[in-house]
Amino acid sequence: MIAFERVTKRFGPWAAVDAVSFTVEEGELCALIGPSGSGKSTALKMINRLIVPDAGTIRVAGEDIARLRPEDLRRRMGYVIQSVGLFPHWTVERNIATVPDLLGWPQARVRDRVTELLELLKLDPRRFRGAFPHQLSGGQQQRVGVARALAAEPRILLMDEPFSALDPITREALQAELATIHRETRTTIVFVTHDMDEALKLANRIAVLDQGRLVQCAPPLEILTRPADDFVRDLVGREEWGLKVLAVETVGQRVRPDGEAAGVPLPSAMPLRRALSEMVARGTDRLPVVDDQGRPAGVLHLADLVRP
Amino acid sequence: MIRNRVLLVLAATAVAAALALPFLSFAPNRLLSGRGIALSAVLDLPWGVALLPGVVLLAAPFLRPSKTVLAATVTAAILFAAGLVGLAGQHAAQLAATAAPAARTSFGAGFWIMETAALLAALDGVRRLGLSPPLRIAVGAAALALVAVQVAAGHLDQLSILKEYANQRDVFVAAVVRHGVIVAASLVPTLLVGVPLGVLAQRSRAVGGIVFPVLNVVQTIPSIALFGLLLAPLSALAGALPQLGISGVGLAPAVIALTLYSLLPIVRNIAAGLDGVPDSVRQAARGMGMTPRQIFLRAEVPLALPVFLSGLRITLVQAVGLAAVAALIGAGGLGAIMFQGLFANALDLVLLGAVPVILFAVVVDAALKLLVALVARGAA
Numbered sequence: 001m002i003a004f005e006r007v008t009k010r011f012g013p014w015a016a017v018d019a020v021s022f023t024v025e026e027g028e029l030c031a032l033i034g035p036s037g038s039g040k041s042t043a044l045k046m047i048n049r050l051i052v053p054d055a056g057t058i059r060v061a062g063e064d065i066a067r068l069r070p071e072d073l074r075r076r077m078g079y080v081i082q083s084v085g086l087f088p089h090w091t092v093e094r095n096i097a098t099v100p101d102l103l104g105w106p107q108a109r110v111r112d113r114v115t116e117l118l119e120l121l122k123l124d125p126r127r128f129r130g131a132f133p134h135q136l137s138g139g140q141q142q143r144v145g146v147a148r149a150l151a152a153e154p155r156i157l158l159m160d161e162p163f164s165a166l167d168p169i170t171r172e173a174l175q176a177e178l179a180t181i182h183r184e185t186r187t188t189i190v191f192v193t194h195d196m197d198e199a200l201k202l203a204n205r206i207a208v209l210d211q212g213r214l215v216q217c218a219p220p221l222e223i224l225t226r227p228a229d230d231f232v233r234d235l236v237g238r239e240e241w242g243l244k245v246l247a248v249e250t251v252g253q254r255v256r257p258d259g260e261a262a263g264v265p266l267p268s269a270m271p272l273r274r275a276l277s278e279m280v281a282r283g284t285d286r287l288p289v290v291d292d293q294g295r296p297a298g299v300l301h302l303a304d305l306v307r308p
Numbered sequence: 309m310i311r312n313r314v315l316l317v318l319a320a321t322a323v324a325a326a327l328a329l330p331f332l333s334f335a336p337n338r339l340l341s342g343r344g345i346a347l348s349a350v351l352d353l354p355w356g357v358a359l360l361p362g363v364v365l366l367a368a369p370f371l372r373p374s375k376t377v378l379a380a381t382v383t384a385a386i387l388f389a390a391g392l393v394g395l396a397g398q399h400a401a402q403l404a405a406t407a408a409p410a411a412r413t414s415f416g417a418g419f420w421i422m423e424t425a426a427l428l429a430a431l432d433g434v435r436r437l438g439l440s441p442p443l444r445i446a447v448g449a450a451a452l453a454l455v456a457v458q459v460a461a462g463h464l465d466q467l468s469i470l471k472e473y474a475n476q477r478d479v480f481v482a483a484v485v486r487h488g489v490i491v492a493a494s495l496v497p498t499l500l501v502g503v504p505l506g507v508l509a510q511r512s513r514a515v516g517g518i519v520f521p522v523l524n525v526v527q528t529i530p531s532i533a534l535f536g537l538l539l540a541p542l543s544a545l546a547g548a549l550p551q552l553g554i555s556g557v558g559l560a561p562a563v564i565a566l567t568l569y570s571l572l573p574i575v576r577n578i579a580a581g582l583d584g585v586p587d588s589v590r591q592a593a594r595g596m597g598m599t600p601r602q603i604f605l606r607a608e609v610p611l612a613l614p615v616f617l618s619g620l621r622i623t624l625v626q627a628v629g630l631a632a633v634a635a636l637i638g639a640g641g642l643g644a645i646m647f648q649g650l651f652a653n654a655l656d657l658v659l660l661g662a663v664p665v666i667l668f669a670v671v672v673d674a675a676l677k678l679l680v681a682l683v684a685r686g687a688a
Contacts, residue, residue: 050595074597085592089610099596148596158595 001026001188002047002156007056009042016042018212019056024205026155027186031199033235034209040192043209044160047190048074060156075099078149078157078187082164084141086133092118092144093129099152117147121177139170146178150187157189163198175202196236200224200248208232220248246273251300254307255289259299265290268297276305309370314432315381316369322425323366329418332396334403337410338468338654344416350399358391365429378433382447385430390454392423397458400466414468414656427451441681445674452667468656469663476660480645484664487641490559490631491624494566498623502571506578516579523572531630534565535637562639566630570623577619581612614684621676628669632661642668 002024009017017039024030032040045051046058049070058065065073086095093114094101100110118125121143133141142162149157162178163171179202182189193199199206200220207217208228216228224245227233236244252268265288266275279287285302310316330344351359364384371377400413415423430451434444464470473480509516529537538561546555585608593603635643642661649657 048595050591071597071599074595079592079595081588081591081595083586083588083591085586085588085590085595087589087593087607088586098598102597102602145592 001028001061002030002190003057003059004043005057005059007043007046007053007058009039009046009051009053015039015212017046017053017209020209020212020214021056022207022214022217024188024190026188028204029182029189029191029202030205030207031203032190032192032207032209033194033196033199035194035235037211038209039212040194040209041160044158044190044192047156047158048077048079050074075102075152076154076156078151078154080142080145080149080157080159080162082161084133084145086141086144086148088133090132091129092123092131092133092136095133095144096148096151098148103152105152113151114147117150120150120181121147123147137170139166139174142166142174143177146174146181150181150185155188157187159189159191161192161194164193164195171198178202197244200244208235221245224248243273243276246276246305247271251275251289252291252297254304255298255300256304257298259286261286261288261299263287265296266300268292272305275300276302311372312369312432315365315429318425318429318432319366319369322362322422325418325421325425329421330416331418332399333414333416334407335412335414336408338412338472338656339652342412342414345399347418350395355391355395355398358394359388361385361387361391365426368429373436375437378437382430382433382437385426385433386447386451386454389423389426389430389451390458392419392426393455394458394463397464397467400464400468404466412468412471412656413466441677445678448670448674469659472654472656472660476645476657480660483640483642483645483661484668486639487628487631487643487665487668490562490566490634490639490641491627493559494563494570494627494631495624497563497567498570498574501567502574503578505571506575507582509575510579510582519575523575526568527572531565531569531633532636534568535561535634538564539637557638559639561637562631562634565634566627569630570627573619573622573626574616577615577622578612581615581619582608584615585611614680617676617680617683621673621680624672624676625669628665628672632665 004020004022006019006021007017008015008019016037020039020043032043034040042051046053047060047065049065049068052066060073087098093111096114096117097110100113105113114129115125118128123140123143128136128140128144133144136144146162149159163174166174175198178189181187182202191199191202200223203220205217205219206223208215208223208231210231216223216232218226223232224236224241227236249272250268251266251270251272254272255268261284263282263284266278268289268291275287279285279302287300289297289300291297326347331347331350332345333342334345335342361384364380365388368377368381368384396413396415396419403413404411430447434447439447458464459470465474505515505519509519526534539557542555542561542564589607589611590603593607598606631639631641632643632646635641635647642665644661646658646661646665649655649659649661
């Protein structure tokens with residue numbers, strides 16, 4: 001869906017992004033992660049041509065974006081930034097309707113879409129439609145920011161540290177919301193963050209950048225279990241490494257299909273980390289598991305959690 | 309127990325002025341200096357009653373400034389200010405009944421001090437009440453209306469300033485129109501040049517680095533000197549191209565000088581307004597696919613508008629005042645009446661020119677404040 005082919009961007013003598021190549025498949029949620037100055041935000045902004053690369057090609061759905069008019073390209077993609085950037089003189093409704101208005105959607109369709117999005121982001125349309133941004137909390141503003149980015153049903157959503165400025169509780173709620181939206185819409189999402197836990201929690205693929213170079217681009221489990229070098233190992237953090245591995249795997253991946261156990265069953269989609277927590281809380285080393293339809297799927301053993 | 313020091317000072321000043329200074333001045337004709345008439349000598353019915361609200365003003369400094377007390381203070385101050393004018397008008401009429409037609413009754417120092425103290429008391433109360441701009445303007449309009457009604461009813465006809473008006477009615481009306489024309493004529497080039505210049509100065513450090521120092525220097529040139537400086541080049545231009553219909557004196561130099569003075573506040577506020585637009589808004593607007601033109605018209609202009617209108621307010625108030633000075637180079641307007649009075653030593657004629665200039669400035673100021681409030685509310 002998005003392909004970087006030896007993309008380079010220099011600011012003066014210094015290469016912010018240095019011959020980076022990687023691919024984001026359709027429907028993936030790809031996290032770009034790295035410390036400040038690693039070029040992750042520059043890489044993101046090149047996808048919608050807010051920054052133009054000095055060398056290399058970026059293709060979106062097979063098309064070289066250098067051939068497209070930047071405004072047309074951007075209207076096809078959602079864009080969410082850390083500072084939100086809602087228009088303070090417009091209501092929530094008009095803010096969300098920005099891109100549909102630019103695309104000339106009929107009024108009735110825009111109105112329906114705004115209602116739909118407010119409900120999707122858990123904002124009561126009756127209360128929030130006519131509100132102005134300054135009347136909203138930081139978390140509510142970013143919910144509107146996400147709704148605005150999704151308004152014109154883009155196939156790609158670009159997010160530049162969207163939740164970094166929020167308090168931990170609000171951040172977790174919005175991360176959960178984003179995971180749901182991603183699961184339901186299968187929008188391709190590129191997500192810049194400096195928080196490895198956030199990347200591990202949300203992403204299907206993590207691209208690690210250091211000083212403009214791509215160090216590793218792999219699924220979360222591979223980043224954890226087979227880090228390319230010490231830089232990645234440090235970024236993941238050696239502390240609680242085992243728990244992080246458990247967090248990216250699910251109960252379904254370690255369940256034994258036979259046997260019986262007592263107690264309230266765990267869903268097979270639950271992360272192993274939470275399953276471990278349940279075992280500790282209930283004082284047992286085995287728990288029953290059910291699948292997505294609630295049918296018995298076997299038993300999870302504590303011993304299987306520690307097997308490599 | 310003193311609760312409001314400002315009001316106490318104003319009340320004390322007004323009382324002292326009422327006791328020590330003449331309320332009116334009566335002269336056999338407009339060139340001789342008059343004999344003072346104390347307030348105590350004119351305090352008779354029915355208009356003496358009009359000063360009763362003064363009692364509220366004397367008590368108010370000692371009362372807890374609740375909303376009710378403040379509202380009563382503002383109301384009393386406005387009624388008192390209008391009452392003073394009414395009382396003066398009534399006594400002038402009484403004096404005129406027995407005096408020669410050339411005799412003049414004008415306001416004395418005591419009147420001016422009490423009138424000023426009353427208006428300041430009203431202003432202080434309005435400020436403490438924290439009224440919204442539209443309500444403030446309504447209070448100001450009420451104060452003006454109370455005097456305007458007296459003028460319209462002919463109650464003040466025997467006061468010297470209105471006698472001057474009666475003598476000079478055609479000249480006066482022409483001067484008011486001319487004053488408006490000077491201000492309006494300078495506003496057009498100010499906006500045509502100032503708005504683009506302000507946008508450029510905000511976008512380009514280089515342009516701003518030249519524009520602001522130059523305009524700052526222009527602003528420091530005294531107005532008379534600037535008129536003088538324009539005299540020579542404009543005369544030369546008029547000599548070379550007589551078909552332009554301009555000359556070194558008159559409307560052209562006045563409009564040019566006013567434009568030069570007006571540019572700084574306009575350019576500065578345009579730039580400041582655009583500077584105040586959050587970067588995150590620009591970034592988001594660009595990221596969503598707005599063209600530069602759409603970003604400017606849909607985001608930057610509406611967000612910068614209140615600051616721009618504040619600049620326009622400063623500019624217009626300044627231009628109304630400067631246009632009075634432009635009379636010195638033959639541009640006409642209310643300044644011409646003022647200078648005519650100054651040179652003839654006729655104080656009432658000076659007032660006939662000065663009071664409308666003040667009113668003009670106050671009305672322009674109020675109108676634009678109201679506009680800023682409406683725009684800011686729309687943007688809130």
